[in-house]
Amino acid sequence: MGSLLKTVQEVVLEGGQVPEYFLYKDGHGGSRDVPFIDIPIVDVGLLATSSQELQKLNSALTNFGCFQAINHGMSVEYLNQLREITREFFQLPLEEKKKYLKQENDIEGYGNDNVYSDQQKGDWNDRLFLSLSIVHEYSEKIKSISEIILKAMARSLNLEENCFVEQYGQRSKLNGRFTLYPKCPRPDLIVGSKPHGDASAITLLLQDQSIDGLQILKDNQWFKAPSIPEALLVNVGDQAEISSNGAFKSARHKVLTNSERERISLAVFYVPEQDKLVGPLEGLIDESRPKLYTTVKNYVNTYLQYYHQGKKAIEETKIQY
Numbered sequence: 566m567g568s569l570l571k572t573v574q575e576v577v578l579e580g581g582q583v584p585e586y587f588l589y590k591d592g593h594g595g596s597r598d599v600p601f602i603d604i605p606i607v608d609v610g611l612l613a614t615s616s617q618e619l620q621k622l623n624s625a626l627t628n629f630g631c632f633q634a635i636n637h638g639m640s641v642e643y644l645n646q647l648r649e650i651t652r653e654f655f656q657l658p659l660e661e662k663k664k665y666l667k668q669e670n671d672i673e674g675y676g677n678d679n680v681y682s683d684q685q686k687g688d689w690n691d692r693l694f695l696s697l698s699i700v701h702e703y704s705e706k707i708k709s710i711s712e713i714i715l716k717a718m719a720r721s722l723n724l725e726e727n728c729f730v731e732q733y734g735q736r737s738k739l740n741g742r743f744t745l746y747p748k749c750p751r752p753d754l755i756v757g758s759k760p761h762g763d764a765s766a767i768t769l770l771l772q773d774q775s776i777d778g779l780q781i782l783k784d785n786q787w788f789k790a791p792s793i794p795e796a797l798l799v800n801v802g803d804q805a806e807i808s809s810n811g812a813f814k815s816a817r818h819k820v821l822t823n824s825e826r827e828r829i830s831l832a833v834f835y836v837p838e839q840d841k842l843v844g845p846l847e848g849l850i851d852e853s854r855p856k857l858y859t860t861v862k863n864y865v866n867t868y869l870q871y872y873h874q875g876k877k878a879i880e881e882t883k884i885q886y
């Protein structure tokens with residue numbers, strides 16, 4: 566396995582032709598000309614007490630695989646600071662950023678994707694992928710919000726509230742991914758992020774407050790995901806789809822590029838503890854609904870290889886009857 570793609574910021578600085586590996590065939594960059602979708606808004610502060618809010622959560626995760634989380638205890642000013650930190654990192658001189666350059670086959674650090682095959686297309690973004698210990702306060706808050714959400718998810722399925730958190734383990738991890746999508750010369754041919762579902766259990770995404778780009782697949786159609794400045798977009802990842810025995814759907818999503826403006830995002834992935842077995846929860850398996858997924862371990866590792874081939878790792882875990 567292979568080398569590392571040049572950062573998009575370097576490609577832009579050097580000017581000239583965009584390297585071939587970013588370019589898809591005509592129209593593949595995706596269409597901006599799709600409608601917005603009203604992703605349900607869930608009040609996190611009400612999840613512990615309101616059965617109506619719990620029902621809203623359940624319905625969002627069942628039908629959309631995602632929801633916009635509001636009233637999570639973080640002010641919009643605070644979220645804007647995080648957006649600013651993200652932007653500032655990418656504005657550092659290249660030499661400075663290269664001190665944090667990710668090593669081949671590593672996932673932490675500054676840089677573009679690993680190359681797994683010479684057919685692989687590059688995504689038009691640079692990422693800083695690191696443990697959130699650096700943004701300590703944010704990680705603490707996200708951890709408690711994630712737990713509130715995971716407990717509510719369990720209760721919304723009439724399960725004991727700790728089912729998900731216990732399956733994922735005490736030492737489950739939060740990984741932060743700071744992404745810059747630089748202005749792109751050919752949005753019609755170049756993709757910001759390939760279509761994918763996340764490998765996490767759940768993901769809490771802070772979107773750029775002023776520019777859209779994220780699209781969500783629903784009923785086989787792409788829709789723009791609105792960016793609400795004070796909201797976190799929470800989506801089901803593959804592992805919560807597996808634990809919920811398919812009750813909740815891992816949201817397929819992608820990011821388009823833009824020729825006018827750059828865009829940033831900060832995704833936090835809630836990832837089960839290493840070596841923990843993740844499989845459909847007992848309470849969700851019965852005669853009418855058999856076990857639909859195999860039990861997985863360290864799912865993120867296998868996932869990455871599928872992702873870069875444009876394949877869905879979750880399909881491999883499905884049990885055929």
Ligand SMILES: O=C(O)CCC(=O)C(=O)O
Pocket residue numbers: 742744758763770772779818820829830832
């Ligand atoms: O930039 C975004 O809005 C989405 C990023 C994303 O899907 C990811 O990092 O997995």
Ligand SMILES: [Fe+2]
Pocket residue numbers: 761762763818
């Ligand atoms: Fe994602």
